[in-house]
Amino acid sequence: MRISFSKTHPASRSGRVRVRFxxxxxxxxxxxxxxxxxxxxxxxxVRGKHFKGEYKNVLVLFGAAGGETLVAAGLGEHKDFTxxxxxxxxxxxxxxxxxxxxxxxxxxxYLSEGASEDDCVSALLEGLLLGDYVFExxxxxxxxxxxxxxxSGVRASRARTLLDEAKxxxxxxxxxRELVNENADVMTPERxxxxxxxxxxxxxxxxxxxxxxxxxxxxxxxxxAVGRGAANPPRLAVLEYKKGGRGAKTLAxxxxxxxxxxxxxxxxxxxxxxxxxxxxxxxxxxxxxxEAIAALKLKVNVVGVMACAENAVGSRAYKPGDILVSYxxxxxxxxxxxxxxxLVLADALAYTEKTYRPDYLIDLATLTGAALIATGTHxxxxxTRDDDFRDRIxxxxxxxxxxxxxxxxxxxxxxxxxxDVADVRNMGRNRHSGTIRGAVFLHHFVCNTPWAHxxxxxxxxxxxxxxxxxxxxxxxGYGVRLLTRLAQxxx
Ligand code: BES
Ligand code: ZN
Ligand code: ZN
Numbered sequence: 001m002r003i004s005f006s007k008t009h010p011a012s013r014s015g016r017v018r019v020r021f022x023x024x025x026x027x028x029x030x031x032x033x034x035x036x037x038x039x040x041x042x043x044x045x046v047r048g049k050h051f052k053g054e055y056k057n058v059l060v061l062f063g064a065a066g067g068e069t070l071v072a073a074g075l076g077e078h079k080d081f082t083x084x085x086x087x088x089x090x091x092x093x094x095x096x097x098x099x100x101x102x103x104x105x106x107x108x109x110y111l112s113e114g115a116s117e118d119d120c121v122s123a124l125l126e127g128l129l130l131g132d133y134v135f136e137x138x139x140x141x142x143x144x145x146x147x148x149x150x151x152s153g154v155r156a157s158r159a160r161t162l163l164d165e166a167k168x169x170x171x172x173x174x175x176x177r178e179l180v181n182e183n184a185d186v187m188t189p190e191r192x193x194x195x196x197x198x199x200x201x202x203x204x205x206x207x208x209x210x211x212x213x214x215x216x217x218x219x220x221x222x223x224x225a226v227g228r229g230a231a232n233p234p235r236l237a238v239l240e241y242k243k244g245g246r247g248a249k250t251l252a253x254x255x256x257x258x259x260x261x262x263x264x265x266x267x268x269x270x271x272x273x274x275x276x277x278x279x280x281x282x283x284x285x286x287x288x289x290x291e292a293i294a295a296l297k298l299k300v301n302v303v304g305v306m307a308c309a310e311n312a313v314g315s316r317a318y319k320p321g322d323i324l325v326s327y328x329x330x331x332x333x334x335x336x337x338x339x340x341x342x343l344v345l346a347d348a349l350a351y352t353e354k355t356y357r358p359d360y361l362i363d364l365a366t367l368t369g370a371a372l373i374a375t376g377t378h379x380x381x382x383x384t385r386d387d388d389f390r391d392r393i394x395x396x397x398x399x400x401x402x403x404x405x406x407x408x409x410x411x412x413x414x415x416x417x418x419x420d421v422a423d424v425r426n427m428g429r430n431r432h433s434g435t436i437r438g439a440v441f442l443h444h445f446v447c448n449t450p451w452a453h454x455x456x457x458x459x460x461x462x463x464x465x466x467x468x469x470x471x472x473x474x475x476x477g478y479g480v481r482l483l484t485r486l487a488q489x490x491x
Contacts, residue, residue, distance in 0.1 A: 001094075001132045002148045003125065003163055005156040010106050012041065014067030017102040019093055021086065021110035022046070022053040024077045041065045042072060055085060058096050071096060071105075081112045083123035084401040090127025091470035094147075098132070101144045109153035121154055121162050129170035130470040130477075135181045165296060169484060172292030173477035175199075179284040180460065180475035184260035184277040188232035189308035192257055192280065196237035196287055196306055203241075203294035210236040220351065222326045222343040225334075227309030229264060229317025234309035236348060237283075239290050244301035248491045251301070252358035253483055254348050256341045256365035257283030257308035264311045264337030265319055272369075278475065279341070281460035282364035283308055285479030292484045300491040303356050307348035311340045323422050327351055328445050331422035339426040341367045342438055346445040353449050360389055360490055361451040363442065364479050370434030371455035377467055379405040380459045380478065383439035384452035392489050393452055393482075401469075402482035404454060409439050417441045454479065 012018070020042050030043045038044075041064040045051070051059040055076030064070045073089045075081060090107075097105050107128075111120055128149060136142075151159065179187055179195060193209040200207030212233050215224050220236065227234030244250070258279035262268060268276070283306035290304040318324075322334045324343075328350040332343065345363055353361060371381050382397075382404040384390050390406060397404040413433065417440050419425035424444050428437045439453045459478040462468035468476050 001128065001146060003128065004148070004150050005154050005159040006150055006152045007155060009108055009152045010150065012066035012068055017069045017071060017097060017100065017105040019071040019073065019097075019105055019107040021073050021075055021089060021108070023075045023081065024053040027051060027053040041068060042070055045070050046072060055080070056089070056092060058092050060096065060100065069100070069102070075110070078112070081114050083115045083119045086110060086120060087123040087127040087130075087401070088469040090124045091131030094128045094131030095472065097147055098134070098144055102147065103145045104148045106150045106152055109151060118158070118162060121151070121159055122166055124151065125163055125166040126170055127470060129166055130173060133174055133177060134472060135177070135474050168295035169292045169481060171295055172288040172480045172484065175291050176281070176284040176288030176477040176480050177471065177475040179287065180278055180281050182277075184310070187277070187280065188259055189227065189235040189257065189310060190232060192259065192283060192306055192308045193235040193237040196239055199287060199291050199294070200239050205239065205241045205294065207240075208238045210238075218327065218351065220327050220347040221324050222332060223307060223309060223347040225318040225322065225324050226258075226264075226311055226340045226343050229314035230310035230312035232259065232310045236351075237306040237308065239304040241290060241294055241304070242301045243297070243299050244491050245299065248299070248301050249359040250303065250356065251487050251490045252303040252305065252352050252356055252361045253286050253289065254305040254307065254345060254352055254361070254363040255283035255286035256280070256345055256363070256367065257306045258341055258344070259308060259310045261311045261338070261340065262313050264340060265313060265317050266336045266338045267313055268338060275461060278461045279366050280308065281366050281456060281475065281478070284475070285364050285456070285460070285477070285483060288477060288480035289483035289487070292480055293487055296484070298488060298491075300487045302487050303352065303358060305348050305352050307344040309340075309344055311337070326445065330424060330444060333419040333422040333425045335425055335427040341365050342426055342441045345442055349442060349451070350445045353446055358449060361446060361449045362393070362454065362483070362486070364454045364456050364483070366457040366460055367438040367455045368434045368457055371457040374407065374435050375405050375458060377458045377463060379403045381405060381407045381435050381455045382452060383407050383409045383436065383455070384450075385409055386450040386452065389450040389452050393486060396482050396485040396489055400481040400485050402459075402478055407436055409436055409443065413437070413440050414443065417444065
């Protein structure tokens with residue numbers, strides 16, 4: 001997609017697509033002024049159709065006066081306006097334009113008293129860029145041309161800066177989506193590590209990759225156990241971006257990178273395995289955020305850690321009943337090989353805390369199916385015992401619309417993962433509070449750093465078309481924008 005800018009709204013031109021956003025009140029006003037002469041083609045269109053500016057509604061009108069195609073996009077009631085709505089409506093517009101196979105479109109900037117002009121421009125641009133991504137592997141390409149958009153009503157010099165920023169952020173989201181959507185046979189732990197190296201090299205910061213030999217020497221036995229049944233060996237990738245200067249705080253972000261989760265010997269049943277290439281979405285979000293942070297040249301200190309392994313069924317696979325010694329020295333009773341994410345994360349979190357002594361430590365993981373039961377696909381459960389860190393994460397979530405919702409993890413829960421024979425068990429004694437217990441397990445492996453866990457099992461993936469705001473299906477790229485913002489808030 002190519003995006004250019006103009007201060008004035010362009011004159012009507014036959015064959016062009018023109019886009020305008022409407023609040024409900026905007027459409028009411030047009031209807032009320034029925035008697036006055038109003039030659040604006042959009043006014044005619046809005047009058048003639050039952051388009052009331054409802055949020056998520058997009059009206060297309062072919063052959064308006066002057067031979068233009070008009071696209072009217074609803075934002076809902078004025079009191080409900082947020083830049084997030086504008087971003088989502090803009091993504092919906094982008095998808096519709098692609099469907100129309102329009103080569104060119106003129107989009108008018110929408111402003112609202114509730115938000116600054118910069119924020120509106122950014123939201124609109126991000127919507128276009130995020131909505132432009134589709135995952136499709138049809139043998140016959142649909143052949144739609146690259147879209148050229150002119151955004152009108154903006155100062156070009158300022159808008160170009162905002163476009164550069166939007167491209168940096170959305171580039172990170174796109175990367176995360178592509179990594180997750182790719183077949184698990186291609187996006188192996190090794191390949192994930194290679195992607196990490198590529199991003200680091202491109203932006204000129206160091207990356208370290210640990211293979212099985214190194215993981216063994218380090219004592220990451222949980223991580224190794226999870227990866228042992230697979231032909232594709234495990235990897236731990238660590239990226240260090242230190243541009244914050246002295247005094248700046250360090251945020252370490254750790255991602256679950258299970259490139260395919262078959263469940264292991266506790267194999268998943270049909271109906272529960274088909275989407276399990278999504279199980280590295282945490283690691284993908286971490287890499288996407290590193291990419292965005294570096295492209296934006298943020299003056300922050302971040303460490304990105306991707307704990308990658310394939311959880312396979314095989315003759316060498318780790319077994320239910322195994323008792324393992326973790327990197328931290330704590331022992332773990334494996335009761336279910338399908339609770340593997342917490343195992344790789346336990347080693348990665350302990351390693352990261354010990355090696356980098358970060359000021360804040362966050363992990364993102366598609367950890368439990370119970371997260372989908374708790375908050376569905378719109379909010380990611382947030383678990384932390386640190387009030388200050390929770391506030392900052394919630395602020396980043398509010399500002400990006402990568403939504404989070406806190407779940408409790410107080411003293412009542414902390415004993416629930418204790419094992420009779422080992423220090424901890426990797427699965428609860430019954431099905432209660434599965435998401436909290438996943439976090440409680442991880443809690444045993446972080447000593448005293450402010451730490452938070454985000455369970456992105458529901459938000460990383462669009463399970464049905466239209467369910468998610470700016471992606472049609474599969475990988476959403478959830479977490480990239482949240483982490484990028486969090487790095488700024490913390491520094
Ligand atoms: N990767 C899954 C969690 C998951 C489920 C992610 C659905 C996305 C959608 C995870 O490794 C898993 O299998 N967790 C188990 C844990 C249980 C065995 C304690 C679960 O949620 O059932
Ligand atoms: Zn699993
Ligand atoms: Zn998993």
